Amino acid sequence: MTASHPGRPTPEVYAGVDIGGTTTQVVLCTADLAVVDSVEVPTPAARGGQAMIRAALDALGLLQGRVPSRLLGVGVGAAGVVDTRTGRILVASDSFTGWAGFPVTATIEKALGVPAFLDNDVNAFLRGEVSKGAVAGEPHVLGMTLGTGVGGALWMNGTLVEGPHGAAGEIGHIPGFGELPCTCGGRGHLETLASGRSIATRYGERTGRNLTAWGVAEAAVVGDADAIAVYEAAGAGIARALLITAGLVDLATFVIGGGVSRAWELLEPPILATLAAEPPVSGQPIRVVRARLGSGGVALGAASRARTELAAATPDQAATPVQRASSPPPRR
Template identity: 45%
Template structure:
């Protein structure tokens, strides 16, 4: 990317400009990631930088557009070579590509017309957006191919906690979008949630919650990654923070899957990289909340890692998106 605000990684050799390029954008509360693919679905380049989440929608859109231009420059192309840009964005995203709700990690994000504003910044290339966890689920389902299930719950645990649903083979969006927002269910205690209420899953399992709860107990302002490292080193306070997070995740997944009869949950996000800290309490909580059928809920970790949302967003502008 031009300038020094982010990092750019080439995923393959430089190529000549050609048509059929598609970009996928992942706009999260912490980082924005862009991938560039071609007609053969080859990953050509990618770039990421910090999301200016506190500077409003215009700054976020400027950052995304700059990253897209950067990956195009990496392969010797310009926006005219793009056939489309897909966006997976944090928040509740309307069918028309507008942010209708967002957590308090963002300022000035609600009301942003993603499709319109990003297209305007990229020479009117078609843009299509959806919630980031729905894009994550779309990508993970594509990775499963012929083994794609008909029912699944996706849970992404990063700065916050988000969810998405596949029911009867279709991605479920619900009335006014927002279906699957598992981060804002539950009554697990009195911790404040980013939505302004208390006790929700996100208040215990999201990255911000982990750092806040550890700081409250120790006065150490550590990142979630550092808290995880300390837990792995035997820090009892850090271990307790992750124990509670895993238990709350398991309880919330059990409640959500039980309501819809779903027996598969796909987990991703930065906090899930600390799976060895979350696995035991999460699975124990799930065993305590079995499905009515008696089947256990299978847990599958993301196959695509940090690229999942951006790759799912690319599918939105593929020739035959589902």
């Protein structure tokens, strides 16, 4: 690590890690969550949990070598079902080898000697957006990610709501959107309309063409009626899910991210049209915004989690990771 200048205090930083199926992003943040440096490396998903964490630690070491600092804690956002209390991955997709059951936080704490915290990647996404993104400072928000699947997370009274079984905010699995089978085993969930996989599938069923969701978006931009129809159905479905959420928990602010949200100019018109046709019972206008932080949102949100947890901890708890107070229950 590069030596700090004599007489200058060493800055204190938090690290955020986003472990995805293809790439791992690592950021270093100051106490006010300003990103001072970041790096992206390939995720060795086929080589198991130890290799994945090693890649993240090596990337963090690279940043620490470039930025003289004292690391206070590490937050990790990971796809799949996670246990935030024990810091383990509970369920992972078949894109990962040896990831389910892996002790993420214990491995990082042993390597670095600082506290580590694990979040589901959608939770981390929402933490990032309410910290420094499109809904910064908002006390009540639902976050939605449109990717291979559709994820959701709920922020109420300035804190993440896990729910008694860890499933609060799972907007992608609200039923009532047709009869197509969902990846979770159910039928007619929002995910069957609005995920990247579903957009590609629905377009293929209409046309016989095999395109990605982004390819369908490009076709819609140049006037392909089938592509336009698929995105209109996705946008209308998203809006109906937002209206259901608004009616149940009295929310009026929603932030949408994920790869499919890159086609915002296709999604926003049907979302707004559906919301205008069926205003919520509260009478409050619904605000729907696109995420601002892009691909770095999960890592920043993970760093935010570490900062929040350590700020709430006593000095003794902060110094001894294994003696931290219990975290929230498991969460998808």
